[in-house]
Amino acid sequence: MSEGEAYVTCQRDCPDACGMLVGIRDGRVVSVRGDPHHPVTRGFLCPKSRGYVAYDKSPKRILYPYIRTGPKGSGHFKKIDWEEALDIISDKIKEILSKYGPDQIVHFEYLENTGLISFYYPQRLFNALNATGIEYTICDLAGEVAISLHYGERYGAFPSDLERSRLIVVWGANPASSSVHAYSLMAKAKSKGAEIVVIDPRKTRTAYLGWHITPRPGTDGFLALSIAHTLIEEDLVDWDFIKDKTSGFESYKELVSRFPPEVVEEISGVEANVIRRFAKLYAERKPNVIYIGIGLQKSRCGAEAVRAICLLPALVGVDRGFFFCNSVRDFDLRYLAGEHLRTAPTRKVNMIRVGRLLAEGEFRFIYIYGSNPAVTVPRADLFRKGLMREDLFVVVHQVVWNETAELADIVLPATNMYEQFDVVVSYWHPYVQISEGLATPLGESKPGWFIVQQLAKKLNLERDELYEDPKETLDLVLRKSKMLNGGLEDLKMKKILKLKYPPKDVYQTPSGKIEFVSSLAMRFGLSPLPNLRLEEPPDEFPIILLSSSIPRLASTQY
Ligand SMILES: Nc1nc2c(c(=O)[nH]1)N[C@H]1C(S)=C(S)[C@@H](COP(=O)(O)OP(=O)(O)OC[C@H]3O[C@@H](n4cnc5c(=O)[nH]c(N)nc54)[C@H](O)[C@@H]3O)O[C@H]1N2
Ligand SMILES: Nc1nc2c(c(=O)[nH]1)N[C@H]1C(S)=C(S)[C@@H](COP(=O)(O)OP(=O)(O)OC[C@H]3O[C@@H](n4cnc5c(=O)[nH]c(N)nc54)[C@H](O)[C@@H]3O)O[C@H]1N2
Ligand SMILES: [Mo]
Numbered sequence: 442m443s444e445g446e447a448y449v450t451c452q453r454d455c456p457d458a459c460g461m462l463v464g465i466r467d468g469r470v471v472s473v474r475g476d477p478h479h480p481v482t483r484g485f486l487c488p489k490s491r492g493y494v495a496y497d498k499s500p501k502r503i504l505y506p507y508i509r510t511g512p513k514g515s516g517h518f519k520k521i522d523w524e525e526a527l528d529i530i531s532d533k534i535k536e537i538l539s540k541y542g543p544d545q546i547v548h549f550e551y552l553e554n555t556g557l558i559s560f561y562y563p564q565r566l567f568n569a570l571n572a573t574g575i576e577y578t579i580c581d582l583a584g585e586v587a588i589s590l591h592y593g594e595r596y597g598a599f600p601s602d603l604e605r606s607r608l609i610v611v612w613g614a615n616p617a618s619s620s621v622h623a624y625s626l627m628a629k630a631k632s633k634g635a636e637i638v639v640i641d642p643r644k645t646r647t648a649y650l651g652w653h654i655t656p657r658p659g660t661d662g663f664l665a666l667s668i669a670h671t672l673i674e675e676d677l678v679d680w681d682f683i684k685d686k687t688s689g690f691e692s693y694k695e696l697v698s699r700f701p702p703e704v705v706e707e708i709s710g711v712e713a714n715v716i717r718r719f720a721k722l723y724a725e726r727k728p729n730v731i732y733i734g735i736g737l738q739k740s741r742c743g744a745e746a747v748r749a750i751c752l753l754p755a756l757v758g759v760d761r762g763f764f765f766c767n768s769v770r771d772f773d774l775r776y777l778a779g780e781h782l783r784t785a786p787t788r789k790v791n792m793i794r795v796g797r798l799l800a801e802g803e804f805r806f807i808y809i810y811g812s813n814p815a816v817t818v819p820r821a822d823l824f825r826k827g828l829m830r831e832d833l834f835v836v837v838h839q840v841v842w843n844e845t846a847e848l849a850d851i852v853l854p855a856t857n858m859y860e861q862f863d864v865v866v867s868y869w870h871p872y873v874q875i876s877e878g879l880a881t882p883l884g885e886s887k888p889g890w891f892i893v894q895q896l897a898k899k900l901n902l903e904r905d906e907l908y909e910d911p912k913e914t915l916d917l918v919l920r921k922s923k924m925l926n927g928g929l930e931d932l933k934m935k936k937i938l939k940l941k942y943p944p945k946d947v948y949q950t951p952s953g954k955i956e957f958v959s960s961l962a963m964r965f966g967l968s969p970l971p972n973l974r975l976e977e978p979p980d981e982f983p984i985i986l987l988s989s990s991i992p993r994l995a996s997t998q999y
Contacts, residue, residue, distance in 0.1 A: 447879035448476070448936050451490055452559065452858040453995040454552040454580075456620045456869030457482055459490060460937065463859060468881030470497050470859050479937065481600045481870040487621045488993055493859075496999060497883075501841040503854040504884025513829045514848055523885060526851055527892075531899035533834050537806045538570070544788045545805040546572040549795060551579065551812035553998055556863025556876060557777060557918070558911045563810060563838075563889035565779030568787070569902050573804070575792040579818060581735050583744035584765050588751045590959040590967070593949025596942055597751075598730040598764040600870050606630055608726035611639045612750060613661060613737020617646035619990040620869065623732065624650075636726055638719065640664070641736075643987060654719065658985045660709035661737055662746035662973040665753060667705035668720045669697040672756050675717075677724035679758030686946065687755050689958025689969075696970050708975060724757050733765040736989055741976055748959075748971040755955045760945040768868040770940060772918050782904055796820045799827020806834045810855070810889055813997045815844040838889060843997060854886035861888040864915055864932065871940045873925060875932045 444466055451459040460476030473493045477484035506526035511517030537545055548567040554560060567574065576582070588595040603609060603626040616624040627650060631637050637651030642658050656664050672678050673694055683690050702713035723729065731750060738747050747765065754762030775781065790798060795814070798804065800823040807828075814824050828835050828848040837849040840857045859880040866873050890911045897907035906914075916929035924940045932938055943949075950956045958969045978985055993999070 445879070447859070447877040448875055449473075449859055449878060450556075450863075450865040450874040450876040451486075452554045452556050452863065452865055452876065453489065453998055454555060455487075455995060456867060457487075457622045458555070458865050458867035458870070458872070458874060459486055459622075460874060461486065461490060463880070465880050470494055470880050476936075480872065481867075482622050485621075485625075489995060489999055492993075497859070499841060502883060503839055503842055503846065503852060504886065505854055506885065507852040509850050513831070513850075514825075516847055518852065523887075523895075526853060527895050527899055530836055530851060531896055533806060534570070534896070534900060537834070541805050543571040543785075544573050545803075546570060546808075547575070547790070547795070547804045547806070548572060548808045548810075549575055549792065549812060549814060550810045551577065551792075551814075551817075553811035553813075554858060554863070556858065556861075556865050557772070557774075558863045558915060559858075559861065559889055560811065561774055561777040562911050562914065563893045565782060565907055566893040566897055566902075567808070568779040569782040569897065569904055569907055570900075571783055571785045571787050573788040573790060575795060576789050578791050578793050581738070581766050584733065584735070584738040584747040585768075587738070587744040587747035588763070588765055590748060590962045591752060591755075591950070591956050592761065593947075594769045594943070595765060596767045596769045597761040597945075598732075599767065599942075600626055602728065602730055603627060603732075603764075604630060606635055606728055606730045608636045608638070608722065608729035610723070610729065610731040611637065611641075611647055611650070612731055612733050613641060614732055614734025615641070615645045615647050615736065615989045616732070617650075618992045619734075623869065627732075636722060638722070641734075643989070645989065654711055654715060656709040656711050658987060659740045659742065659746075659976055660705075662742060662749040662971060663700060663705045663708045663975070664711060664716065665746065665749035666697045666700040666971070666973070667702050667709075667716050668723065668753060669693075669749075669756055670700050671702060671717050671720035672724055672753075673697065674701075675720070677720060678756045682758035683756070686760075686948075687955040687957055688952050689956055693752070693957035693970060723753070727757065728759060729754075729757075729762055731763045733763055736987065742974050745968075745971050745973050749973065752955075752957060752971070755957070764869070766868050767871065767942075768866070769942065770866060771922050771924050772866075773921055774918070777914060777918050779906055782906060793819050796822075796824030796827060799824060799830070799833065801827075802830070802832075804833060806836075808836045808838070809845055809849075810838040813843045813845050815848055817996060838892060840886070853892060854884055856882045856886045856888045860886065862912065864919070864929075866940070871942055873919075873932065873938045873940060875936050 447463045449461045449463045459482040460479035464472035475484040475486045505520045507518035510519045639648040640654045702716040706713045835849045837846045838853040839846045840855045860882045861878045863876045920928035
């Protein structure tokens with residue numbers, strides 16, 4: 442389209458997934474505004490999206506395929522054409538396959554583009570090759586698993602629950618930056634009389650919303666157990682709820698009895714009387730929501746802390762009275778990613794260990810898209826060291842010259858969310874949205890699915906799924922879902938469809954109850970109860986640095 446308005450859903454890695462109306466002239470984005478009819482994002486946007494028009498003309502944009510000419514990391518590249526780039530890549534893949542086998546090829550991706558096609562479809566090629574994949578551990582997986590141990594699925598409160606809450610506890614999150622629409626709902630709830638409590642070692646902008654409690658970093662799990670102790674000791678719990686809807690209460694009670702507020706004051710730095718006061722408020726003010734942040738679970742015992750926190754609502758009788766990650770859907774993502782194309786068992790490696798593995802000489806070929814691991818993974822120094830290896834071939838599909846692209850052998854130009862079609866599902870609100878992306882791809886940029894189809898052809902791969910029109914694939918996936926009423930055509934017409942989540946009082950655990958003592962954890966060889974350890978920083982590194990999302994950036998996405 443050269444002129445007109447497109448519906449674009451923001452695909453930056455953010456819970457809000459804003460609906461946007463994008464003005465297009467001569468194929469370029471000339472205006473971006475919020476969709477006033479979006480049920481959650483309601484027409485307002487964060488500074489990042491509002492500022493997109495300037496970013497669209499960024500000189501950092503990668504416009505053509507490039508090949509490295511100087512030494513690795515020298516930043517010297519030469520423009521080549523697509524045919525040549527794809528030939529070089531497919532020859533390299535053939536060579537690695539015959540010399541070292543498919544497990545020495547690894548693909549590394551993350552959620553820079555949260556669109557379903559952008560993220561999943563390119564994996565089809567690598568699955569068809571039986572290449573090595575990664576486990577997505579960098580962001581919220583620990584907390585997701587933590588909640589699922591006790592509740593089955595991890596979904597919790599939705600935006601509408603925030604709106605009607607009488608108490609909102611923001612625990613280790615900074616939505617004033619990271620989710621401006623959640624923040625605005627919190628502010629609105631407050632104006633209607635809700636109490637807000639923010640538990641964060643740092644004074645964030647969010648903390649100004651209400652009562653600020655400042656534990657030492659990494660001690661939140663103990664704090665949660667102590668709150669539980671107080672609730673039980675002072676008879677503030679909902680005994681009927683515990684009896685009807687939970688299991689394992691006696692063992693849990695035994696655990697929390699070891700953490701009276703005076704003991705936890707020593708550990709967490711939060712005064713005993715503050716813990717007692719909070720427990721009382723928490724029991725009194727219902728309905729309530731604990732908004733659990735990603736920041737809080739990024740420590741060695743982070744998942745255990747989330748386990749301890751997510752059990753608090755079960756004490757006061759609130760079904761799933763937490764929000765952490767509502768990314769529960771019944772979409773056949775395995776099909777979308779082509780997992781059925783594998784012909785042999787394949788290897789998966791934890792993405793936070795890939796840097797170390799690369800530095801140690803593992804893998805001969807890496808394909809990176811939608812991610813910037815040269816700076817975003819723990820021990821990014823090792824990742825960079827690995828990318829510099831002479832015996833590793835690095836392909837990066839990217840929109841802009843980021844730190845990872847600078848270290849590639851071949852760089853391929855990527856379309857961005859304004860230039861490619863996709864469908865986006867929020868991990869907070871229950872909406873599925875279209876993203877028409879009607880701007881003209883800048884330079885010779887291409888979406889990921891295109892590259893995969895071209896490489897499949899050059900590698901003489903025969904499975905039809907490698908050439909399937911991504912829109913047809915997506916339509917199939919959407920129509921098969923029982924949580925969604927409709928397919929791509931409905932979405933094209935309505936722009937937004939609502940997912941039907943299972944009710945909040947259904948628990949997908951083996952017992953069908955909220956399990957204080959998790960039978961799933963036992964099955965996995967984990968502690969059935971939250972298992973906290975106090976971590977003292979080593980003497981040579983006595984300071985704990987905390988990072989948080991900031992308003993004008995989304996990780997390194999801008
Ligand atoms: N120290 C520290 N490290 C962290 C975190 C932290 O808080 N502190 N947070 C962690 C978390 S929660 C996450 S989710 C990760 C995120 O880490 P990653 O997913 O690795 O990186 P991002 O910065 O989100 O974005 C990746 C890149 O996408 C590129 N890009 C922009 N637009 C497009 C596009 O349209 N298409 C394509 N193909 N690429 C595009 C940009 O160049 C950007 O560099 O970082 C983690 N790392
Ligand atoms: N503007 C903007 N929005 C974003 C992003 C962005 O980079 N910029 N990133 C997106 C992504 S990928 C994610 S995962 C989310 C993350 O968004 P959030 O869930 O809000 O998490 P963070 O911003 O990483 O950190 C939130 C807070 O956790 C606190 N914290 C750190 N350690 C501890 C602890 O031990 N205990 C407690 N109680 N608090 C602690 C930090 O001080 C910080 O203020 O935001 C998304 N939205
Ligand atoms: Mo994240």
